[in-house]
Each structure stands twice: as structure tokens, then as C-alpha cells.
Amino acid sequence: MSKRVAELTTPGAKARNRLTQLLERLFGRMGERGRFLTGFVVLSILTAVILSNPFSASDTSSYKLGDVVRERIVSPADIKEEDPEQTRKLRQLAADSVQPIFELEPGQSELTLRNFASLWQELRAGNRQVEFEGKAEIDDAQLRTLLNRTFTNAETESIRIALKESSEGYIYEDEDVATFGTVGVTIVDRRKPGQTTVESSPRTNWIPISEARKSFRNRLNQIGSLSEEDRGAIESVFGRLIKPSIAFDKASTENARSASSSTVVPVTIELQRSQTIAREGDTVTEEMLTQIAAIANYTKASRQINRFVGLLAIVSGFFWASWKFILNNQFGMRLNLSPERTFALFGFVVLIQCLLMAALFRLADFTAAQNVRAPFNDSGIWAFAIPFAFGSLLMTLLADRRTALFTGLFTALMAGVLAPKPLEFTLYAAMSSAVAVYGIGRYRSRQSVTTAGLLVGGVSALTTLALIGFEQQPLILNTILMAMGAGLMAGLITAAVTAMFLPICESLFGILTDVKLLELSNADLPVLGQLALKAPGTNQHSHAVGQLAEEACRAIGANGLLARIGSLYHDIGKIAAPEHFVENQIGRNPHDKLKPLQSSKIIISHVTYGMKMARELGLPQRIIDFIPQHHGTRTLHYFLRRAQSEAQPGVEIDESEFRYPGPKPQFKEAAIMMIADSCEAAGRSLSEPNPENIRFIVSKIIDAIVSDDQLDECDLTLRELTLIRESVIRSLLAIYHSRIEYPGYSPEEDRDGASTDSEERGLRYSNPADIPISKGGEIEDEAIDRSTPPNR
Numbered sequence: 063m064s065k066r067v068a069e070l071t072t073p074g075a076k077a078r079n080r081l082t083q084l085l086e087r088l089f090g091r092m093g094e095r096g097r098f099l100t101g102f103v104v105l106s107i108l109t110a111v112i113l114s115n116p117f118s119a120s121d122t123s124s125y126k127l128g129d130v131v132r133e134r135i136v137s138p139a140d141i142k143e144e145d146p147e148q149t150r151k152l153r154q155l156a157a158d159s160v161q162p163i164f165e166l167e168p169g170q171s172e173l174t175l176r177n178f179a180s181l182w183q184e185l186r187a188g189n190r191q192v193e194f195e196g197k198a199e200i201d202d203a204q205l206r207t208l209l210n211r212t213f214t215n216a217e218t219e220s221i222r223i224a225l226k227e228s229s230e231g232y233i234y235e236d237e238d239v240a241t242f243g244t245v246g247v248t249i250v251d252r253r254k255p256g257q258t259t260v261e262s263s264p265r266t267n268w269i270p271i272s273e274a275r276k277s278f279r280n281r282l283n284q285i286g287s288l289s290e291e292d293r294g295a296i297e298s299v300f301g302r303l304i305k306p307s308i309a310f311d312k313a314s315t316e317n318a319r320s321a322s323s324s325t326v327v328p329v330t331i332e333l334q335r336s337q338t339i340a341r342e343g344d345t346v347t348e349e350m351l352t353q354i355a356a357i358a359n360y361t362k363a364s365r366q367i368n369r370f371v372g373l374l375a376i377v378s379g380f381f382w383a384s385w386k387f388i389l390n391n392q393f394g395m396r397l398n399l400s401p402e403r404t405f406a407l408f409g410f411v412v413l414i415q416c417l418l419m420a421a422l423f424r425l426a427d428f429t430a431a432q433n434v435r436a437p438f439n440d441s442g443i444w445a446f447a448i449p450f451a452f453g454s455l456l457m458t459l460l461a462d463r464r465t466a467l468f469t470g471l472f473t474a475l476m477a478g479v480l481a482p483k484p485l486e487f488t489l490y491a492a493m494s495s496a497v498a499v500y501g502i503g504r505y506r507s508r509q510s511v512t513t514a515g516l517l518v519g520g521v522s523a524l525t526t527l528a529l530i531g532f533e534q535q536p537l538i539l540n541t542i543l544m545a546m547g548a549g550l551m552a553g554l555i556t557a558a559v560t561a562m563f564l565p566i567c568e569s570l571f572g573i574l575t576d577v578k579l580l581e582l583s584n585a586d587l588p589v590l591g592q593l594a595l596k597a598p599g600t601n602q603h604s605h606a607v608g609q610l611a612e613e614a615c616r617a618i619g620a621n622g623l624l625a626r627i628g629s630l631y632h633d634i635g636k637i638a639a640p641e642h643f644v645e646n647q648i649g650r651n652p653h654d655k656l657k658p659l660q661s662s663k664i665i666i667s668h669v670t671y672g673m674k675m676a677r678e679l680g681l682p683q684r685i686i687d688f689i690p691q692h693h694g695t696r697t698l699h700y701f702l703r704r705a706q707s708e709a710q711p712g713v714e715i716d717e718s719e720f721r722y723p724g725p726k727p728q729f730k731e732a733a734i735m736m737i738a739d740s741c742e743a744a745g746r747s748l749s750e751p752n753p754e755n756i757r758f759i760v761s762k763i764i765d766a767i768v769s770d771d772q773l774d775e776c777d778l779t780l781r782e783l784t785l786i787r788e789s790v791i792r793s794l795l796a797i798y799h800s801r802i803e804y805p806g807y808s809p810e811e812d813r814d815g816a817s818t819d820s821e822e823r824g825l826r827y828s829n830p831a832d833i834p835i836s837k838g839g840e841i842e843d844e845a846i847d848r849s850t851p852p853n854r
Contacts, residue, residue, distance in 0.1 A: 470495020519553020599645030635672025696838030751798030
């Protein structure tokens with residue numbers, strides 16, 4: 063059996079079965095209450111995380127100097143904290159006010175002359191091994207020039223004077239010019255560390271070392287007795303003796319600046335609770351930026367955990383109220399969804415809605431930040447395109463209107479938590495949700511979603527105009543067109559997202575919408591194809607029962623489509639042994655050669671096998687419920703009577719072995735199908751289906767079902783039973799209307815006044831009182847012994 067069923071199971075049903083098995087392994091050990099509480103806690107935490115995560119649209123840290131404020135910014139509490147930017151600027155100013163410190167070497171000129179005298183004496187003595195700084199960079203030819211040349215005393219004195227004049231004054235390294243302050247420098251004499259002087263214009267009074275050495279070259283040029291070669295050699299050798307007499311003291315300067323900046327008192331920002339920092343439309347100033355940064359730091363560091371805990375408490379309270387609402391709102395629930403399943407669906411829809419709103423609010427902020435021209439830089443207008451009506455529209459299609467409206471109001475409040483303008487977007491979301499709930503009819507085609515989306519878009523576009531007027535914004539053409547365009551876009555996005563999640567929710571929560579029911583009626587589905595091929599009589603019977611049940615449901619306002627689709631699947635268990643059921647028999651009855659208990663087990667097994675088969679095929683639970691409930695807990699009366707008559711004296715027959723497992727019908731559609739199932743079989747058994755015979759047999763069946771207490775557990779009223787009876791009678795009359803009698807044709811009659819007809823399958827009775835109706839209202843043609851030809 064499992065192999066046969068596996069061949070008929072769709073991939074979606076297989077995936078759902080695997081998911082169900084996984085969840086049962088994870089939560090199977092928990093009780094029903096434990097699973098509910100676990101789901102409730104997880105739902106509350108996830109929603110609170112989404113509402114407080116970085117997707118939040120109230121981020122003001124993206125403002126820059128000169129930007130236009132997009133929303134009113136208010137201090138959430140009394141804030142007093144250091145302004146790091148202003149404090150840094152003041153400390154930088156204090157450090158910059160400290161003059162760079164230079165160290166003075168006052169005897170540098172005398173040292174230069176002493177080095178010159180010593181070096182000159184060595185060279186004049188012909189010492190070629192003399193050592194001095196930079197010798198490796200001097201050309202040997204220049205050194206030979208100085209060794210071979212005989213200088214007069216006058217020339218020597220002139221060279222010394224030139225070197226002395228060039229090395230006098232404040233000489234500094236060329237790269238030290240970058241350290242000169244705008245207010246001068248401080249000079250520290252190495253010989254007098256405690257004494258400092260200030261030089262206000264070092265750039266004009268001091269000499270860079272490159273200029274000092276250039277000056278030495280110019281003075282050499284004034285000595286006429288020296289050749290060009292002599293001057294080059296003297297400059298190359300003795301120009302290196304000129305050294306800076308003053309040098310930048312980096313360590314002392316940095317210490318002084320650090321000491322100065324440390325004396326600056328940190329700047330503090332003080333804001334009071336509810337203090338307005340900026341209003342929408344203001345231009346961002348430096349002071350605003352500082353205050354906005356203080357608020358951002360406060361929100362991120364000081365109260366983030368407090369905010370999350372508070373938000374979690376509020377969200378949990380709202381979900382608790384939602385659970386109580388759903389628990390007390392079972393009247394009119396579509397297909398009698400259980401409160402637990404409805405709440406699970408509600409929580410899933412709210413989670414998806416909050417996630418969409420959080421992400422799209424952030425996207426609206428990002429899009430507005432990329433534009434500088436109004437109204438494209440207004441994130442509030444971009445946010446009108448968010449599909450706020452998605453949750454309520456989805457719940458309308460899957461549950462009922464009251465739950466859908468409650469969902470819309472719930473998500474509207476969540477939108478107020480996320481939105482930059484809480485009141486405006488709460489009103490906008492509530493309006494969109496109300497239109498989605500009450501603006502569409504029955505969900506009988508996928509196009510209904512598109513129609514609903516267009517309606518939501520149109521109303522949202524008009525609502526944006528009302529909100530622009532409410533906010534006292536100027537009615538500029540570009541703003542109006544953009545806002546209305548965003549509202550229309552919201553409707554289209556709502557339809558698209560709803561169409562995407564609708565089949566997911568149908569499958570995940572086992573919800574039967576009209577469209578899902580219509581899909582299940584497709585004759586190309588494998589299980590219906592196998593039923594038509596292996597049990598054609600049962601297939602024809604199922605379609606006929608579906609017609610009767612659908613018309614009866616319409617008469618009392620029940621779900622006729624559900625009854626018709628349930629009828630198509632109520633006897634799929636007969637695929638296992640189709641020839642043992644009268645509608646599939648042609649002439650021979652296999653039960654004539656079986657013991658009553660064997661026949662009973664075979665007939666009852668079509669219920670248990672059908673249920674197992676339906677579950678493995680992944681049929682919705684509401685459809686599976688038709689399989690056992692259309693027989694209820696009735697007994698196979700005639701097989702039981704046969705077993706009792708054939709039993710040995712003193713042997714007691716166990717009646718439970720001849721009873722269907724049940725349960726009795728739990729909802730109106732199942733009860734109607736129980737009636738239609740028996741009435742269709744009875745109508746097929748009548749040789750003369752005239753109004754009198756049909757009324758007699760239908761009334762007899764309904765009375766038997768009521769007398770057997772099979773309708774005790776559903777909410778059918780006596781008035782509804784009357785309407786159902788009249789509807790079934792009308793439908794049977796329409797099916798078995800008067801036929802033309804052919805002269806000379808007379809069907810064979812059996813001993814009970816019954817005739818056999820191989821085309822119609824089973825027995826036909828001219829007297830409706832002879833039809834074998836059990837005390838539970840079932841037709842049991844299988845129990846009639848047809849092993850011998852009927853008597854004429």
C-alpha cells in the first residue's frame with residue numbers, strides 16, 4: 063500500500079510530511095500547553111527583535127551639516143554627556159596655541175671656526191689622511207687641489223672671515239620651517255634651560271642652512287685670487303662645517319602641547335526630556351549635529367537593554383490580547399480553524415509584516431538620502447509604498463474578516479513603532495488594512511488578489527493626499543504625484559507579496575481556501591485518476607454525491623464547494639478493493655461467498671485505508687475528515703444480522719466488529735454528505751424515481767440517521783434538516799427525471815420485486831419500501847445475496 067500511495071503523493075505533500083515529522087521529533091515530548099507557550103515566547107522575542115533592530119527607520123545619525131531635517135527630533139530623556147567633537151576641537155586649539163620649542167646652541171659659530179682652523183692646519187701640513195665629516199662625498203681631485211695649492215695668509219684669512227660671517231646668526235635645518243607657528247616660536251638656551259625667549263618672526267630673521275652655505279659660496283667668489291677650481295674645493299670641504307645653531311625640540315614641544323590640552327575642561331551637552339532639537343524642514347547646524355549625536359549615543363549605550371525589555375513586555379501583552387481575541391472569535395471562522403492554528407497563522411503573518419516594514423522603512427531612508435531635491439529626499443513619502451495591508455489581506459483570504467481587521471490594527475500599531483512619523487503611518491496602515499478586509503469578496507480565483515491590490519492602491523493614493531493636508535505640507539504638484547504614485551505602488555506590492563505567501567500559508571497551516579479546493583477538484587490529480595480507472599462506479603457515485611451535497615449546503619448557507627470536494631475524496635479507500643462495493647459490481651457479488659465478518663472488515667477498511675492514504679497524499683485535514691465522518695459510527699446492519707443468524711447457538715456476536723470507527727459528523731458539510739451519500743445510493747436503486755418514491759426514500763433515510771443519533775455532534779438545526787431534505791429531493795428529481803418507456807421492454811424482477819440492470823450496477827426496486835436501508839440510514843446492497851438468479 064505504501065508503495066502505491068507514494069506514487070500518488072505530490073512533491074509538496076512529501077515535503078510537508080517530512081517537515082511535520084521533523085517538528086514532531088523536536089516538540090513531540092512537550093505537551094500541548096508546553097508547545098503553545100514555547101511558540102508564544104519565541105514569537106514575542108522575534109517580533110521585539112525586529113522592531114528594535116538596526117532596520118529601525120528612526121536613525122538620525124546619517125545627517126550632515128546643511129541637510130534638511132526629515133522629521134521632528136526630540137530628546138527622549140534628560141541627557142548630560144561629554145561632547146567629544148567640541149572637546150577635541152578645544153583641545154586641538156589649546157595644543158596649537160603652544161609655540162614650537164627650539165633649542166639654541168650659542169657657540170656654534172666659534173665651534174665652526176675652531177674646526178676650520180684644525181682642518182686647515184692638517185691640510186697645509188700635507189696630511190692626506192685627515193678625517194672630517196663628509197670626506198667620503200668629496201672628489202679626490204678637489205682634495206688634491208687643496209693639498210697642492212699654496213695659499214697666502216691673506217687668502218687664508220679671507221676664507222676664515224667668509225666662514226665666520228656665514229655661520230653667524232640663527233641657522234636652522236630647512237625641514238624645520240614646517241614647525242614654525244603662526245604666533246612665533248619659543249627659544250631655549252642650552253646653557254640657561256630655565257630661561258626662554260620668544261621669536262615672533264623666525265621666517266624673516268632666521269637663516270636656513272642651505273642659505274648659509276650659499277652665502278659662504280658667494281663670499282668665496284669675492285676673493286679674487288682664488289680660481290674657480292679653488293673655490294669649488296674650499297666650498298665642498300669647508301662648507302660642511304657650517305651647522306644649525308638652533309634646532310626644533312620635538313619631544314619638548316609635544317609635552318608642552320599635551321600639558322596644555324589636558325587643562326581644557328570637557329564640553330558637556332545638556333538636554334532635557336521632550337526638548338525639541340530640530341523640527342522637520344530645519345537646516346542642520348553644527349549644534350544640531352552635536353545634540354543629535356548625543357541622543358544617538360544615549361539610545362545605543364544607555365537604555366538599549368531597557369528599551370528592548372520594555373518593548374518585549376509590550377509586544378507580549380499585545381500577543382496575549384490577540385490570543386484572547388482569537389480564542390473568543392470562533393464564530394464564522396473559515397473552515398473551523400482551531401484557535402491554536404489561527405494564532406499560529408496570525409503570529410506568522412505579523413512576523414512577516416513587521417520584517418517587511420522594518421526593511422522597507424530603512425530602504426525608504428536610504429533612497430531619500432541619495433537625493434537632494436524635494437520631494438525625492440523625503441523618506442516619509444517613499445515609505446507610503448510599503449505594503450501595510452499585506453497582513454490583513456492575507457488573513458482575509460485565509461481566515462475571517464474580524465480576525466483580518468484585528469490583524470490590520472495590530473500591524474498598524476507595529477508600524478507606528480517603526481515609522482518616523484508614528485501617528486501618520488499608524489492611520490495610513492489602518493486605512494489600507496480596512497480596505498483590504500472589506501473591499502474584496504469571496505476568494506474564488508487568484509485574480510482576486512490582484513483586484514484587492516488595485517483597490518488598496520487606489521485608496522492608499524487618496525489617503526496620502528489626506529495625510530499631506532493633515533501634516534500641513536504645501537500642495538505641490540511633484541509632492542502630490544509622488545505620494546499618490548507611492549500609494550499605488552503599495553497596492554501592487556501588497557498584491558505581489560500576498561500572492562507569494564498565500565500558497566505557502568495554505569500548505570504550511572493546512573488551510574483550505576476556495577482556490578485550493580478548486581485545485582483539489584482537478585481530475586488530472588493522480589488519486590482521482592486512479593479512482594476513475596479502478597473504481598468507475600465509485601467515481602460516478604462521488605460526483606453525484608458532490609452535486610447533492612453542494613446544493614444542500616447552498617440551501618442552508620454552508621460551504622458547498624467544501625462539501626463537493628470532500629465528496630470526491632470520501633471513498634478513495636475503495637481503490638484497494640473496488641469489486642467489493644456494489645456500485646462497481648457487474649452481476650457477481652463477491653460477498654455472497656464471504657462470511658459476514660470478512661465482508662464487514664473489507665467494507666469498513668475502505669474508511670481506515672482511505673484516511674491513511676489521504677494523509678500520505680498530503681490532503682488537507684478538512685478533506686480527510688469527510689472519509690470517516692460520512693459513515694459516522696453506524697453499524698453494517700445487514701451483515702451483523704446475517705452473522706447473528708448464522709452463529710451457533712450460545713455464541714454472541716461482537717457488534718463493534720460491524721461498526722464504523724467514526725467519529726460522527728463534526729461539522730455541517732460532513733453531516734450533509736452523510737445524508738447525500740445514502741440518498742444518492744437510494745435514488746440509484748429506484749426503478750421508478752418519481753417524486754413520491756424519492757420523497758419517501760429521502761425522508762426515511764434522514765429519519766433513520768437522526769434516530770441513530772448520528773447528527774448529535776454537529777450544529778444542524780431541525781429547520782436546516784428540512785431545507786436539506788427538500789434540496790436533496792429537488793436534486794434527485796433533476797437527476798432522475800421522467801424517461802421515455804419503450805414498448806415491450808420489462809426488466810426482470812426478483813423475489814422482492816427488485817430488478818437487475820448491469821448498466822446501472824446493483825439492484826433496482828420498484829417499491830421504495832423494499833430498498834435495504836439500515837437503522838442508521840445506509841443502503842447496504844452488498845449484503846443482498848445475489849448468488850442465485852431471482853425468481854420471476
